[in-house]
C-alpha cells in the first residue's frame with residue numbers, strides 16, 4: 001500500500017509537539033515529507049530535528065513541487081483559511097488546527113473549497129477523542145440522559161493569560177479565551193448534544209484584567225499588547241429550545257486555577273464530563289454514577305490517527321467541515337452580540 005504523503009504548514013509549538021510526532025507514530029501509513037513555515041530557519045530546524053526531507057518558507061511552492069496527499073495546518077488562526085484553501089485546491093486532505101478560522105466567512109470558503117475539490121477538511125477538536133467525552137456520548141446515544149435540553153460549559157483560568165505566541169493579539173488570533181479555549185468546550189458540548197441548529201446568541205465580553213500588569217500563572221504578558229477579551233459569558237439558544245450557558249476566561253477572580261468542563265442536563269439524567277459522572281434517579285433514590293477506571297487517552301494521537309484513517313477511506317471524519325463552520329458562526333455571533341449589546345440571530 002502506498003503511504004500518505006503529508007506536509008505541515010506552520011512549524012510552531014503544536015506542529016512540533018503534537019502533529020509531527022503523531023504522524024511518526026503511524027509510519028506504516030504515513031510519510032511526513034515536508035514542513036513549511038514563513039520563518040525558514042524554523043522550518044529547517046524542525047525538518048532536521050525530525051529528519052523530514054523537504055522544508056519551505058512558502059506553501060504554494062511546497063504544494064506545487066511535492067505531490068502531497070494531506071496537510072496539517074498549524075499556523076496562527078489568521079492564516080488557517082488561506083493555507084487550508086490552497087492545500088484543498090491542490091488536491092490535499094486537510095487537518096486544520098482549531099479554531100477553524102477567524103471568521104465565519106473564512107470557514108465558509110474553506111468548507112466550499114473542500115466540497116469543490118472532494119477532499120476532507122476536518123479540525124483538531126481533540127477533546128472529542130477523550131475517554132470521558134466518548135463515555136458520556138455512549139450514555140447519550142443509549143438515551144440514558146433522555147432529551148438533553150440544557151448545558152453549561154466552562155473554560156476558565158484564574159490567571160492563565162499565555163505569555164507566549166499571539167494569544168493576546170485580536171488581529172492574529174481573532175479573539176481571546178473564547179476562540180482559544182472556550183471553543184474546545186463549546187465543540188464538546190455541541191458534539192454531545194448532536195450539533196443542534198442555533199436560533200440566537202446573547203453574550204458579553206470583558207477586558208478588565210488582561211489590559212493591566214498582574215500576576216501570571218502561564219508566563220507574563222504585555223498588557224499594552226492585550227487586544228482580546230479576557231472573559232466572555234453568554235447564552236446560546238437552539239431552534240429545538242435547548243440552551244447552553246457558557247463562561248470562558250483567561251483571567252478571572254475565582255477560586256480555582258483552571259476549570260474545563262461541560263455539564264449536561266437531560267430529562268432522565270444529567271452528566272458532567274471532567275471527571276465523567278451521571279446524575280439520575282432510580283428506584284426512589286437519587287443516584288450518581290461515576291466512571292473511575294477510564295484509561296487516559298492520548299487525544300491528539302487519536303485525532304491524528306482518525307484523520308489518517310479518513311484519508312485512507314477507512315472511516316468518516318468525526319468532526320466535519322460543516323460543524324467547524326457552525327462553531328465559527330456561533331463565535332462570530334458571540335463577538336457581535338457583545339459588541340452591539342443585543343442578541344444576535346443566526
Ligand SMILES: NC(=O)c1ccc[n+]([C@@H]2O[C@H](COP(=O)([O-])OP(=O)(O)OC[C@H]3O[C@@H](n4cnc5c(N)ncnc54)[C@H](O)[C@@H]3O)[C@@H](O)[C@H]2O)c1
Nearest residue numbers: 010011012013014037038039074075076077079097098165
Ligand atoms: N488543539 C489544541 O489544543 C491546540 C493547542 C495549541 C495551539 N493550537 C492551535 O495551533 C495553531 C498554532 O499554534 P502554536 O501554539 O503552534 O503557535 P506558534 O506561534 O508556536 O506557531 C505558529 C507557527 O506558524 C508560523 N507561521 C506564521 N504565519 C504563517 C503562515 N502564514 N504560513 C506558515 N506558517 C506561518 C510561525 O512562524 C510559527 O512558527 C493555532 O491555531 C492554535 O490555536 C491548538
